[in-house]
Amino acid sequence: MADGADSSAMRVDNTMSGTVHGTSMQVGSVHGGIAFHYAAAPAPGTRPDQVPRPPRRFVNRRADLARLDGLLAEGASAVLNGMPGIGKTSTLYRWAHDNQQHFPDGQLFVDFAELRSAAGADLSEALTMCLRALGVPDERIGSGTAELESTFRSESAKRRLLVVLDEVTEPSHVRSLTPKGEGSIVLATSKRRLGELALHDVELVELDVFDPDAAKELLGELCGRAALDADPAAADRLAELCGGLPIALRIVAARLQSDRLTLAQLADELADERQRLGRLTLQGTDATGVSATLSLAYRDQSEPAARLYRTLGDLPGVSFDSGVVAAAAGLDAATSAGLLADLADAHLVHRTDDGRYQLHSLVRLHAQETARETDPPETERQIVQRVTTHYLALTTLADLAVRAGRLRILKLGEVLRQPVDQVDAFVERSPFAVSATPGRDAVEWLEAERPNLMAVLRAAVRFGFDRQAWQLAEVLTVLFLHHRHLADWRESLALGADAAHRDHQPAAEARLRSMLSRPLMDLRQDDRALAELETAIELADASGHPVLPGSVRELLGRYWDRRDPERAAAVYRESLEINERAGEARGAALARYFLGRALLVAADGEGRPALGVTGDSMEVEAERQLRAVYAEFLGLVREDGTPEPDRRMAARALADLGRAQARCGAAVDARATLGRAVGELREQQAFHYEAEALESLAELTENAGERRGLLERAVEIYRESGNPRAAEVQALLAE
Numbered sequence: 001m002a003d004g005a006d007s008s009a010m011r012v013d014n015t016m017s018g019t020v021h022g023t024s025m026q027v028g029s030v031h032g033g034i035a036f037h038y039a040a041a042p043a044p045g046t047r048p049d050q051v052p053r054p055p056r057r058f059v060n061r062r063a064d065l066a067r068l069d070g071l072l073a074e075g076a077s078a079v080l081n082g083m084p085g086i087g088k089t090s091t092l093y094r095w096a097h098d099n100q101q102h103f104p105d106g107q108l109f110v111d112f113a114e115l116r117s118a119a120g121a122d123l124s125e126a127l128t129m130c131l132r133a134l135g136v137p138d139e140r141i142g143s144g145t146a147e148l149e150s151t152f153r154s155e156s157a158k159r160r161l162l163v164v165l166d167e168v169t170e171p172s173h174v175r176s177l178t179p180k181g182e183g184s185i186v187l188a189t190s191k192r193r194l195g196e197l198a199l200h201d202v203e204l205v206e207l208d209v210f211d212p213d214a215a216k217e218l219l220g221e222l223c224g225r226a227a228l229d230a231d232p233a234a235a236d237r238l239a240e241l242c243g244g245l246p247i248a249l250r251i252v253a254a255r256l257q258s259d260r261l262t263l264a265q266l267a268d269e270l271a272d273e274r275q276r277l278g279r280l281t282l283q284g285t286d287a288t289g290v291s292a293t294l295s296l297a298y299r300d301q302s303e304p305a306a307r308l309y310r311t312l313g314d315l316p317g318v319s320f321d322s323g324v325v326a327a328a329a330g331l332d333a334a335t336s337a338g339l340l341a342d343l344a345d346a347h348l349v350h351r352t353d354d355g356r357y358q359l360h361s362l363v364r365l366h367a368q369e370t371a372r373e374t375d376p377p378e379t380e381r382q383i384v385q386r387v388t389t390h391y392l393a394l395t396t397l398a399d400l401a402v403r404a405g406r407l408r409i410l411k412l413g414e415v416l417r418q419p420v421d422q423v424d425a426f427v428e429r430s431p432f433a434v435s436a437t438p439g440r441d442a443v444e445w446l447e448a449e450r451p452n453l454m455a456v457l458r459a460a461v462r463f464g465f466d467r468q469a470w471q472l473a474e475v476l477t478v479l480f481l482h483h484r485h486l487a488d489w490r491e492s493l494a495l496g497a498d499a500a501h502r503d504h505q506p507a508a509e510a511r512l513r514s515m516l517s518r519p520l521m522d523l524r525q526d527d528r529a530l531a532e533l534e535t536a537i538e539l540a541d542a543s544g545h546p547v548l549p550g551s552v553r554e555l556l557g558r559y560w561d562r563r564d565p566e567r568a569a570a571v572y573r574e575s576l577e578i579n580e581r582a583g584e585a586r587g588a589a590l591a592r593y594f595l596g597r598a599l600l601v602a603a604d605g606e607g608r609p610a611l612g613v614t615g616d617s618m619e620v621e622a623e624r625q626l627r628a629v630y631a632e633f634l635g636l637v638r639e640d641g642t643p644e645p646d647r648r649m650a651a652r653a654l655a656d657l658g659r660a661q662a663r664c665g666a667a668v669d670a671r672a673t674l675g676r677a678v679g680e681l682r683e684q685q686a687f688h689y690e691a692e693a694l695e696s697l698a699e700l701t702e703n704a705g706e707r708r709g710l711l712e713r714a715v716e717i718y719r720e721s722g723n724p725r726a727a728e729v730q731a732l733l734a735e
Contacts, residue, residue: 048133049100050109051164054093057221060214061091064207068095068187071203072102077178077186079168081193082207083347083360084297085247085290088189089166091207095187096164102183105159108133110177113167123176127152130163130177145176153180160184171196191297192345209244209360212236218246222253227263234263241270242280243361248290251280258282277365294366297346308339309348312359313367314380316387316459317452319358324452327390328383354448381463388460388468391453392475393417398442399475401432405586405636405644406478407551409508410471443685446479453479454488461495469499470508477515481648484688484721490519497532507548510539514552517559522688522723530559550578550587557594565602569595586646589632593653596625600660623660629653651680655693662700671700691717695729708733 064080071078080088096107110126127148131141134155142151156179163177165188174197178186198204210218216239220228228235242248256266269279281289298306311329312320320328326336340357343349348367350358359367371379396415399406404427413420416427427433435441446453453476460469473496480489493516500508514536520529533556540552553575560568572595579587599622633650637643658673674697681690691714698710711733718726 046106046133046135047104048106048108050133051096051107051162052093052109054097055090057218058090058094059218059221060210061087061094061207064091064205065095065098067205069099072099072185075183075185076201076203077174077188078203078205079174079188079190079194079197080205080207081190081347083209083245083350083363084191084293085245086207086209086347087246088207090246092164092166092187092189096162099162103160103162105161105181106134107162107164109164109166111166112169112173116167116169123170123173124148126165126173126177131155134159149176152177156180156184162187164188167191168194170194171200174202175200191300191347195345210239210246210249211244212239215239215242215244215249218249219253222250223256227256231263234267237267238263238270241267241276245290245360245362247293248280248362251282251289254282255279273365277362277369280362290362291366291369294348294363295370297348298366298370301342301346301348304335305339305342305346308336309343309367310371310375310379311383312343312349313364313369313371314383316384316455318455319352319356319452321356324387324390325357328387330386384456384459384463385465385468388456388465388472389417391449391456392468392472395446395453395472396475397427397430397432398446399478400427401430401435401438401442402478402482403439403644403646405638407511407547407584407587408474409505409511409545409548410474415471415475440685443479443482446476447483450479450483450485450488454492457492457495461499466499466503467505470496470503470505470512472496473499473512474508480519482685482687484519484522484723486519486522486722490516490523493519506539507543507545510536510543510548510552513539514555517555521559522725524724526559533559546582547579547584547587550575550582550584550591553578554587554591554594557598561594561598561601565598569598569602572598586636589629589636589646590649592625592632593629593649593656596622596629596653596660597656599625600656600663619660619663623657623664626653626657626660630657647680648684648686651677651684651686652689654680655689655696658693659696662696667700671697674700687717688721688723691725 068078080091082088100107108130110129112126115122115125124143124145127145128141131148131151132138136151136155140151142148159179159181160183161179161181162184163179163186165173165177165186168174168188168190169192171194174186174188174194178184193204193206195204216228216235219235219238238252239249242252252266252270255261256263259266261269266279270276277289277291281291298309301309308325308329308331312325315325315328317324322333322337322340325331325340326333329336331339340349340351344351344357348359348363350360352358393416396410396412399408400412412418412423412427416423418426432438432442432445453472457469457472457476460472473492476492477489479485480492493512497509497512497516500506500512513532517529517533517536520526520532533552536552537549537556540549543549553571557568557571557575560571572591576588576591576595579585579591599618602618630650630653633646633653635643636646654673655677658670658677661667661673662670674693678690678693678697681687681693694710694714694717698707698714701707701710711729715726715729715733718724718729
């Protein structure tokens with residue numbers, strides 16, 4: 001203080017009279033301008049309306065919105081979950097916008113993703129925000145989560161509120177922000193299921209991707225219905241390539257407009273899997289795209305779960321169980337199952353009703369993309385090799401469960417990775433062998449796994465695992481003998497035969513090329529079938545295998561059956577002689593069966609010495625041989641004397657016996673025999689031969705309605721297998 005200054009002029013008296021509400025400040029001398037910035041709290045009784053507007057073009061989700069309507073009627077809160085980009089937030093915005101009248105005291109909104117991006121923000125901040133929005137003064141809000149929760153309950157008790165929470169990560173977020181007032185609810189979205197909330201009467205609502213019609217509805221709303229109607233095929237392709245994922249569909253619509261593309265042009269762009277995710281991004285920003293959305297969810301995973309996610313991207317196939325995943329990742333089954341559960345909770349993996357798992361097509365591409373960026377280059381090769389080894393062993397065990405005595409070129413000890421003297425014990429402990437119906441369960445497993453087995457076979461060929469590729473093709477044939485998926489059968493045998501050739505395994509190549517003739521003939525590619533059989537004969541004869549030449553000749557006989565029955569019979573006799581010389585009972589039975597069929601096919605009332613018929617007519621001789629071979633198939637035994645009847649081949653012989661009876665004029669017996677054969681073939685899941693028997697039975701059926709029913713079932717079987725015969729039988733129905 002300067003000498004002589006008046007001290008009273010410098011004194012500040014820090015008192016304030018009256019009652020002060022809100023912010024106040026006392027200062028002494030002020031030099032310069034001072035600005036004060038603060039958010040004024042809403043006045044008590046304010047009705048908050050904080051939920052953002054929904055997208056202007058919001059379509060579908062009718063069932064989900066209706067479910068939320070039902071929950072409102074029950075006074076129940078809910079959490080919406082689903083894979084990233086599924087439209088959880090948009091759905092809540094739409095419902096909140098349409099139901100404002102039910103919440104006269106307002107709608108509160110908290111975006112937990114934004115809170116997490118702010119340093120130190122947490123549940124306490126969310127509660128504080130809601131209380132301020134309700135007009136609670138700061139000095140009454142309190143501090144600490146427990147006190148804030150108590151205040152929120154008190155303030156919401158006499159109000160009817162909707163609280164919308166986006167991107168919650170903890171059950172406590174929902175529990176703490178559930179308003180207490182009658183008719184009030186909380187609706188939230190979460191990347192995880194938060195199953196614990198079910199214990200607190202909170203419904204868990206899972207959104208699914210759009211089906212094709214709903215996907216096209218959204219595209220039509222965004223781009224104009226006229227564009228879709230002008231090229232419906234391209235619209236179908238775009239819906240499929242987006243996998244029904246709303247964010248992908250919206251990006252497609254934006255690109256169609258901004259890049260001035262036609263539907264067909266964009267569909268062609270997206271058809272390339274390597275470029276698809278990059279094309280599903282809006283130009284000029286990496287933040288608005290499917291890949292960026294999935295990356296956010298991926299970064300939330302633990303390191304082991306993230307590593308498994310990348311492994312799934314390299315896994316060949318469309319679905320998988322925890323055992324396959326464990327083999328691919330080199331993990332034990334329990335660890336694999338736990339990590340899969342984590343990924344399923346995050347909706348990066350979808351668990352199907354049968355307990356298996358799937359990746360959405362775009363998630364799979366993202367997992368692959370992430371694996372390429374993160375893992376060493378040899379990782380995918382190692383994964384494919386482990387998975388191929390796993391599936392090869394299981395498929396071999398399934399094949400053995402159907403028929404242990406089948407001719408096989410592969411060595412069981414090598415495939416099953418067991419010492420030769422322990423193979424039988426290992427097989428007896430397989431999951432198929434211990435079943436009450438091992439053969440049926442094995443075929444059903446193969447049928448369920450068919451897309452995965454084909455994907456594994458292709459991947460094995462791509463990476464040069466030729467030995468495993470032809471072995472897998474050989475044992476996979478058992479599936480196609482029951483379920484005649486002709487395109488897959490042809491592809492698997494062709495891949496296997498070429499792999500056996502590269503592996504310098506002439507016996508395996510001969511076996512696979514001879515088997516390849518069967519789907520080729522069904523597909524009316526007879527010239528190629530004969531070429532494969534001729535190559536197979538040369539390879540088999542040079543291989544030194546004691547039985548294989550007889551098996552290949554049996555298949556060659558099938559080629560000649562309807563072209564030259566005499567030549568077919570001669571080939572079958574060669575096969576019979578080779579099998580009998582080798583002591584191969586089943587092979588001999590097969591040769592005798594097809595010899596009987598050759599007689600039946602050739603039967604025209606004239607005895608032909610070349611067919612070995614000198615006395616009775618060929619119909620009678622065919623009937624005699626087929627009856628005998630039917631019993632022979634049922635009486636087959638293994639080398640150790642254990643009975644192993646071939647019921648499938650016996651059922652085929654029974655069907656041909658019925659045809660022979662019809663040729664002999666015994667129509668009543670023929671109908672009864674064919675009816676039995678149809679039932680036994682269906683029981684053995686020999687559906688192709690069931691269809692043939694149905695046709696034969698229809699020829700003997702006088703009732704028009706029954707005949708039509710038989711032929712309709714035959715058409716259904718042929719269509720399911722891709723057999724051209726379906727169109728021919730359908731034409732019979734049209735007559």
